[in-house]
Each structure stands twice: as C-alpha cells, then as structure tokens.
Amino acid sequence: MKKIGITGQNGFVGSYLFNSISLLSEEFTLIPFSRSYFDSEAQLTDWVKQCDVIVHLAAMNRDPDPQLIHDTNLGLVQQLVNALSKAGNHPHVIFSSSTQEERDNLYGKSKKGGRELLLKWAADHGANFTGMVIPNVFGPFGKPFYNSVVATFCHQLCNGQTPKIDQDGFLKLIHVDELATLVIDAIRTGNNQQDFPITPTAELYVSEILSKLTAFKELYLEQGIIPALPDKFSIHLFNTFRSYIDHKSYFPFKLKQHADNRGVFVEMVKLQVGGQVSFSTTHAGITRGNHFHTRKIERFLVIKGKALIQLRKYNTSEVLNFELDGNEPSYVDMPVWYTHNIKNIGEEELYTVFWINEFFDPQDPDTYFETV
Incomplete structure (x- = not known):
C-alpha cells in the first residue's frame, strides 16, 4: 500500500486529489501535510521520510508582485529538495507545472525552474519523477479571482454580479476530476516522464465559457430548469456552476401549484436533458440516503408528508438542514461531493420523487456511502 503525501493538500487541486485518494483507502494511505511544514526543516524532513509518493502542488498563483510569485514557488521547491536530500529516502515525486512554462512571465519561469530542480534531484538519486505540464484547471469549489476565470464567472453570476471580459483569450481546459485521475494513474504506474x-x-x-454559464444562470438559477448537457464538458461545467450557489438561501425551491375544484397540479422537473425519475415512500422516522456523488446531478422533490433533507460537504463538518412539506411542494438539488440524506419527520407516509441525470450503472455507480 503506497503512502501518498500532497503539498498544498488544502488548495483547489490538492483538496480534490486528497479526497479522491481517500476513496481508495484499500489501495493508498494518505500522509497528511500542513503548510506549516515549510516553516520547519525538521517537520518537512520527517514528513518526506514517511512518503512513498509526493505530489508537489503547493505554489503561489497570483499576487500583484510577479517577482514574489517567482521567488516563492522556487523557494518551496528548493525546501522540498533539501528535505528530500536530508530524509535519505527516494520517493516518486510528481510535480504540477503549467503550460505557462512556454510564456515569458515569472510565474511560468518559476514552474519550469521548479520542474528542473526536482528533475535533477531525481536523476541524482535514481528516483522516479513525473513533471506534469498542466493546462487551465477548473471544477467545483475553486477560488474566484485566483484559480480560474471559470471560478470567477461562476461566483459573479451566482451573486448578482456582471462578469466582464478583459481579453477574449482561447483557453485550454481540464476538469479537476480528470486531472486527479491522471495523477492517480501516474502514482499507480510509477510514471517516470x-x-x-x-x-x-x-x-x-x-466568451464561449461566459455564454454557457450565463445560460445556466438564466435556465437553472432563475427558472429551475436542468439545461441540455450534451457532453462530459457540459456536465463538468454545470456542476462547477452549481457549486457556487448559496444553498442556504436558494433551497428549498418552492414549486408553483395550480389548484382548482379537481385538486392540484404541480410541474415538478423541467428538463433539457434525460436521466431517470423515481419515487419512494418512507415510513415515519426512517432515513434514506447517506451517500454522495462526484459527477451526478440529483433532485429530491417532496410531494406529500414532511421531510428533513441534510447535506454535508465531504471532509467538512457543517451540516445544511432543509425542511420540506408536501403541502407546499418543493425540491432540493444535491451538489457534487455533498453527502446527503432524507428523513421522514412527519407522522404520515412521506412521498418523494427523485430525478437523476443518468441511469444507475452497477459497474460505475458514482455512489459513495458516508453518513451526513
């Protein structure tokens, strides 16, 4: 069982990679990292000694002073090299560089210089080294105005702000989940590239990205309509957009009831995409769920009875509670990486309708059990 350490494990890519590896606990052991280790040579060296694989992600991406970015990033790599030399073990090192290596800027130079420093260490010690040159990364929970323009646009659109394009550049993108998969593959194979x-x-x-995200806002955020998602990129972009919604204030989304002498008619789900619709009845006091998804889009609609829907982001402690009543039909959508459940808190049978954007596949369920 390989022991994996990730510098920058609390950052955007680092936290996603950490969580993804934690789901593979029968294959890997995670050696937790703290940013404070860079302030203590002894602690950093002790951490290095425990690792079979080190994924070096810690870096500064943005600052008004480009020289500070350059010096900080090279300094972190040099500290890691010093600790590796003192530790005496030779772990496989995976380094996250950037396609900005090709550009004449100090950030790109810091990445290229860091890759060369680690390559020299690996060559001198016969260790495996993977120098990943990575394009723009996007995905749920990225830091706006820092990690990517996608994160910035999502944050602005979900908070009533108007995004502006300073330069309509052509972006090469990879989703954070796809990148995490490539890193895990490199760990498994001992990639020495x-x-x-x-x-x-x-x-x-x-401009194309902003157009797609604006359409998500108009359809989903304002009308509750699940937009057409014709490919994997569209699903990734939509799940990224959804992660910036303030769930505390947006959900539960109340549905309009059309009542007359015959009874009540309610439009539950409006779709531009397919998927699967199911329903359940739940006895009083019973809880369903306690699992999360990393890619699926799911909606819970309560049409009869009283329910408590709970959500908690994986590896965090805050629990979001939503009470729904079938007398006022409403729904809550499940964000990716949020474990969720639904409990009948009333005295009568609870009727719930579920929609999910893909059929259940036992070979690829994307369902991870975790108590809220």
Whole structure:
C-alpha cells in the first residue's frame, strides 16, 4: 500500500486529489501535510521520510508582485529538495507545472525552474519523477479571482454580479476530476516522464465559457430548469456552476401549484436533458440516503408528508438542514461531493420523487456511502 503525501493538500487541486485518494483507502494511505511544514526543516524532513509518493502542488498563483510569485514557488521547491536530500529516502515525486512554462512571465519561469530542480534531484538519486505540464484547471469549489476565470464567472453570476471580459483569450481546459485521475494513474504506474504534457479536454474562448454559464444562470438559477448537457464538458461545467450557489438561501425551491375544484397540479422537473425519475415512500422516522456523488446531478422533490433533507460537504463538518412539506411542494438539488440524506419527520407516509441525470450503472455507480 503506497503512502501518498500532497503539498498544498488544502488548495483547489490538492483538496480534490486528497479526497479522491481517500476513496481508495484499500489501495493508498494518505500522509497528511500542513503548510506549516515549510516553516520547519525538521517537520518537512520527517514528513518526506514517511512518503512513498509526493505530489508537489503547493505554489503561489497570483499576487500583484510577479517577482514574489517567482521567488516563492522556487523557494518551496528548493525546501522540498533539501528535505528530500536530508530524509535519505527516494520517493516518486510528481510535480504540477503549467503550460505557462512556454510564456515569458515569472510565474511560468518559476514552474519550469521548479520542474528542473526536482528533475535533477531525481536523476541524482535514481528516483522516479513525473513533471506534469498542466493546462487551465477548473471544477467545483475553486477560488474566484485566483484559480480560474471559470471560478470567477461562476461566483459573479451566482451573486448578482456582471462578469466582464478583459481579453477574449482561447483557453485550454481540464476538469479537476480528470486531472486527479491522471495523477492517480501516474502514482499507480510509477510514471517516470520528466516532461509530461497533460492534454486539455476542452478548448474554448473566454466568451464561449461566459455564454454557457450565463445560460445556466438564466435556465437553472432563475427558472429551475436542468439545461441540455450534451457532453462530459457540459456536465463538468454545470456542476462547477452549481457549486457556487448559496444553498442556504436558494433551497428549498418552492414549486408553483395550480389548484382548482379537481385538486392540484404541480410541474415538478423541467428538463433539457434525460436521466431517470423515481419515487419512494418512507415510513415515519426512517432515513434514506447517506451517500454522495462526484459527477451526478440529483433532485429530491417532496410531494406529500414532511421531510428533513441534510447535506454535508465531504471532509467538512457543517451540516445544511432543509425542511420540506408536501403541502407546499418543493425540491432540493444535491451538489457534487455533498453527502446527503432524507428523513421522514412527519407522522404520515412521506412521498418523494427523485430525478437523476443518468441511469444507475452497477459497474460505475458514482455512489459513495458516508453518513451526513
């Protein structure tokens, strides 16, 4: 069982990779990292000694002072090299560089210089080294105005702001889940490729990205309609957009009831995409669920009875509670990486309708059990 350490494990890519590896606990052991280790040579060296594989992600991406970015990033790599030399073991090192290596800027130079420093250490010690050259990364929970323009646009659109395009550049993108999969593959195979260009999975102009995200806002956020999602990139982009919604204030989404002398008619789900619709009845006091998905889009609609829907982001402690009543039909959508459940808190039978955007596949269920 390989022991894996990730510098920058609390950052955007680092936390996603950490969580993804934690789901493979029968194959890997995670050696937790703290940013404070870079302030203590002894602690950093002790951490290095425990690792069979080190994924070096810690870096500064943005700052008003480009020289500070350059010096910080090279300094972190040099500290890691010093700790590796002192530790005496020779773990497989995976380094996240950037396609900005090709550009004449200090950030790109810091990435290229860091890759070369680690390559020299690996060559001198007979260690495996993977130098990943990575395009723009996007995905849920990225930091706006820092990690990517996708994160910035999503944050602005979900908070009533108007995004602006300074330069309509052509972006090469990869989703954070796809990148995590490539890193895990490199860990498994012991990839020893010093210059490993990561192929982007989507290429769009900034204006095209904003157009797609604006359509998500108009359809989903304002009308509750699940938009057409014709390919994997669209699903990734939509799940990224959904992660920036303030669930506390947006859900439960109340549905309009059309009542007359015959009874009540309610439009439950409006779709531009397929999937599967199911329903359940739940006895009083019973809880269903306690699992999460990493790619699926799911909606819970309560049409009769009283329910408590709970959500908690994986590896965090805050629990979101939503009470729904069938007398006022409403729904809650499940964000990716949020474990969720539904409990009958009333005295009568609970009727719930579920929609999910793909059929259940026992060979690829994308369902991870975790108590809220």
